[in-house]
Amino acid sequence: MEILHGFKAVGKALWIKNYKTLVLTDLHIGYEEALAKEGFLVPKILAKEMKQEIKDLLKLKPKIVVINGDLKHEFGEISKQEWFDTLEILDMLLKDGRRVILVKGNHDTILGPIAKKKNLEIVDFYKLKEICFLHGHKIFLEVLDKKIKVLITGHEHPAISLREGVKQEKFKCFLLGKYKDKKTIILPSFLNFPEGTDITKEKMYSPFLRNISDFEIFVVGDKIYKFGKLKEIEKTSNFKN
Secondary structure: OEEEOOEEEEOOEEEEHHHOEEEEOOOOEOHHHHHHHOOOOOOOOHHHHHHHHHHHHHHHOOOEEEEOOOOEOOOOOOOHHHHHHHHHHHHHHHHHHOEEEEEOOOOOOOOHHHHHHOOOOEEOEEEEOOEEEEOOOOOOHHHHOOOOOEEEEOOOOEEEEEEEOOEEEEEEEEEEEEEOOEEEEEOOOOOOOOOOEEOOOOOOOOOOOOOOOOOEEEEEOOOEEEEEEHHHHHHOOOOOO
């Protein structure tokens, strides 16, 4: 589904057709191993599922792939799983001469050794004509340039709880709104688990999301569903942001 002219939600990724650019954010590779260290037993299928999803997305034949922050999960080290799975995924993305942009997220404190293995630079933000990609945990003055018309961020892992009768389920979602004079698209986390921060109940910490009542919601399910603005949902439900 096109959530803004020229910007299409494809699963949990964003496709910018005019620039043949695929955007993924918050992959958090190594999440399974991090949970295992804390004593949680999680089936090791997340990385396998992610690789298959990426393989399917590459059928779009992008020329540029933007990893918009938090490629890996651990803050203070590079785990065994992160080394193996991150390098394998980067190899997939770099195949056929594709350009890969690594935007630095708050979890990417020691991504450097992995990036160096593939001769990749890590950047705070990436400008592509009138579009600026940044993780979303901090603001850089350069992205406020008047030439920038669209901001694309991640970081918050937006999700929404939907209720049917007594059953309630949480779904990942895209958000579309404005920051100052710029259209702003917030992507869901690409990691399949967990779903994310419930925009109807939990506080948003990104400086780009201080007031999201006017943001439009696009829910990720078996396809992308447009749900209208958050304030409209709040009027017809018991949810409060």
